[in-house]
Amino acid sequence: MAINTPKQTSHLKREILVRLIKAFLSDNFTENTRLIPFDMRPKGSEVPYRCCIHKERAILKDRTVAGLGMAIEDVEDSTLLSTLAEKALERTEPEVNPLTVLTTACKGCVPARIYVTDLCQGCVARPCVNTCKFGAISVINGKSVIDPAKCKNCGMCAQVCPYQAITKIIVPCENACPVGAIAKDEDGHAQIDFEKCISCGKCVSACPFGAVHEKSQIIDVLRNIKAGKKVVAMLAPAIMGQLPCTPAQLRKAILDLGFADVVEVAQGADVTTKTEAAEFEERLLHGAEFMTTSCCAGYNELVDKHIPDMKPFRSNTQTPLYYTAEIVKKAHPDAVTVFFSPCVAKRKEAMKNPNVDYVLNYEELGAWFIAVGTQVDKCESSEFEVQASKEGRNYAVTGGVAKAVQTLLPEDLPTYPVVINGLDKQSIRDLKKYAKNGVCELGNLIEVMACPGGCLGGNATVNSYKAALKQLTGYVESSETIKDQVEH
Amino acid sequence: MMMEKKISVKVCLGTTCFVMGSANLQELIDTVPAKYGDKVEVSGVPCLGLCSIDWEFSKAPYVKVDDDVIKEATVEKVLKAIDAKLNK
Structure with a gap:
């Protein structure tokens, strides 16, 4: 299972975030933005990805628009x-839809279709011709x-070809979307149907051109701190x-960015x-017959x-974020709350919850550390005031939620x-079946995670899955069980 | 027979390098010894200080193979550099 494969597109997106944060912290935010x-592709510099330096810059500009938290689609070239940086400073809340597509970057894909490659031997059996129900071959x-004009993209011919000479050309974002919410329009540009979109972030990870961006709220957070x-x-x-640091060092590093307090959502x-x-x-x-979890x-x-x-x-139980935000706002009604999220989906949840003001992901946090020169492994330790349980801290790993709930159930x-x-498409079919039949033959406590591996596999994580799992597990193992909390 | 000097590979795990991609180079720490045995010594190291020179964070992650610095390092680039040294 390949989760969090390294991508050059992540490098680009993170570099822009670093530059944007540096610009904000400089004495001339708008001009430096x-x-x-131009700073990323100065005159005479190499052109690593596109046809010419001008297109490189145009695309970097669009990526910066997403960094400013705006829809690239809505901005005039x-x-x-x-001007946009100034506007970003004026807004009072984030835009509703969390994703935006950089259409100039997405022209590279050809529409999804079935394609006969040069490997076709023109054989006598011709199973492709005979299998096609639409007479397209x-x-x-x-x-x-x-x-x-006749092909319906069913893929039957590709399945029967004895030479495997017929292939399905896919559009990665369309292929990754489990609910059919992203598709190319007539102009060949991917468009997200936000009525259908579940904000799982799979298109963000899948696009090889990095054309799907999260709209960042980093400027909003920086502005509130300032x-x-x-x-x-x-x-x-x-x-x-x-x-690469301990949780207590991370807490100190985030406090040093200007936050008044740092709490664990594992507490919620x-x-x-x-x-x-x-x-x-x-x-x-x-x-x-069964119940599903509700935290993802x-x-x-x-x-x-x-x-x-x-x-x-x-x-009907609320999410860990819900309870944590409630606790924070009750203690500090004047607080501006920022949730640090591994994925884009939580941005939608936060928008529906008045107790959560902003969401930053781990790429944005990492970029912030780079911009201010924080070495997290050199930070001092600052312990969390409320220590969460082992089980709560393990929510980020697939299976962790069900296991936590099970810990407190009578034997x-x-x-x-x-x-x-x-x-994915298969697991969604399974879930639909359980819902329709009112029964799940495999069990009665169903934990659902949108990302393989759980939250550690989220689209906006920075560490590789294996290393992240090892590190988190070390933390989990050193924590007290939730049973102690219940008994006390 | 003279003992050959080991090739040293240092993967920078400073915060900048880590966020810009060395998180994904951690696998080298397992795969390199498996591939090259004791001819190569590989380790994750604290910040090498290369990112703080001017605006060079954009060229992170950095890996040092002996004294050669690899910018925007990838697993492939590092393995190529090791092979080049071994075949010299």
Whole structure:
């Protein structure tokens, strides 16, 4: 399973974020923002990816627009980045849809279709011609040829070709999207249908041109800190595997960025675990066939938008972020809360929750450290005031949520955990089936994670999966079990 | 027979390099000894200080193979550099 494969596009996106943060912290934010594409591709510099330096700069400009938190689609080419930077300073809340597509970068893909390669031998059996239900294939000059007007892209011919000479050309974003929410329009540009989109972030990771961007809220967070607001950071459990330092060093490093307090969302996860365990027991006593978890924002959007039949089976327990933000806002009503997220889906959840003001991902946090020259492994330690449990800290790993809930269930309760490790077309079909039939033959406590591997596999993580898992597991193992909290 | 000097590979795990991509070079620490045995010594090291020179963070991650600095290092680039040294 390849999670978090290294990509040159991530390097580009992160470099822009660093430059944007440096620009904000400089004495001339707007002008230095305007200069980002020119600083990255100065006169006479190499042109690594595109046809010429001008296109490189144009695309870097669009990427900067996303860094400023705006929709690239809505911005006129003639508008200067300096003007947009000024506008970014004026907005009071983030834009609704969390993703934006850089269409100039996305022209490189050809539309998805079935294609006969040169390997076609023009054989006598011609299974492709005979299998095609639409009469789309004929043999011309000894080779099979597909009539695009008739072809329905079913792929049957590719399956039967004895030479494997027929292939399906895919559009990576379309192929990665589990709900058919992204597709190329007539002009060949990918467009996201936000009515369907579940914000899982798979298109962000899949696009080899890095054309799908998260709209960053980094400027909003920087502005609030600069204005002297009491900004509180809430760290999702996955963050503890992301950077080369201890959790206590990370806390200090984030405090030093100007945050008033830094709390673990694993603290809220402990509330989720207790509430969800009680709910599960209650449901089973009332004869429920199964229950799914409800902590993954991508899964929650999937249920709301595509599997309404699942709603009665989904736990009513709130997410760890929900409880954490509630705790923070209760203690500090004047706080501006920032959630540090491994994925784009949580941006949507945050928008629906008035207690969560902003979301930053780990790429943005990493870029911030680079911009100010923080060496996290050189930071002093600052312990979290509230220590979360081992189980809460392990929410970021696939299977971790179900395991946490199970820890608090009575041993004689017939509990059979099932783990959906990543949403794709197949797992969504399975979930639809469970919802429709009202039963899941594999078990009764279904944990759903939109990303393979859990939150550590989120689209905006920076560490490789294996290393992140090792680091996080070390932290988990050194923590106290939630059972102690319940007994006290 | 004279003992050959080991090739030293240092993967910078400073914060800048880590975020810009050396997180994904950590696998070298396992794969290089498996491939080259004791001819190559590989380790993850704290910040080499290369990123703080002017604006050179954009060329991170850095890896040092003996005294040669590899900019924007990838697993492939590092292995190529090791091979080049071994075949000299």
